[in-house]
Amino acid sequence: MFKTANIGSIDRLVRIIVGLALIVAPYFTQMALWDNTVARYGLPIIGAVLVLTALFRFCPLYRLIGASTCKI
Numbered sequence: 001m002f003k004t005a006n007i008g009s010i011d012r013l014v015r016i017i018v019g020l021a022l023i024v025a026p027y028f029t030q031m032a033l034w035d036n037t038v039a040r041y042g043l044p045i046i047g048a049v050l051v052l053t054a055l056f057r058f059c060p061l062y063r064l065i066g067a068s069t070c071k072i
Helices: 009-028 037-056 060-065
Strands: none
Touching (some): 009 037
16 A cells, blocks of 8 residues: 555554553543544544554655655
8 A cells, every 4th residue: 555664663552652642641530621623533533643643654754754764
């Protein structure tokens, strides 16, 4: 699907952990932050993007700026 992977193992693990936390946080915490509509729906979307980029091992933003955390 994509030419080369540009996300390394540690970056991938961090993206999965943070992404999953952003996805489930509105449903398991009662913080005032989640009363804001943008935060309630926007942060889980950002979390989903993080998880998807980790699963595909490809980040379009990294491609645009020429960055890579992949050792290969």
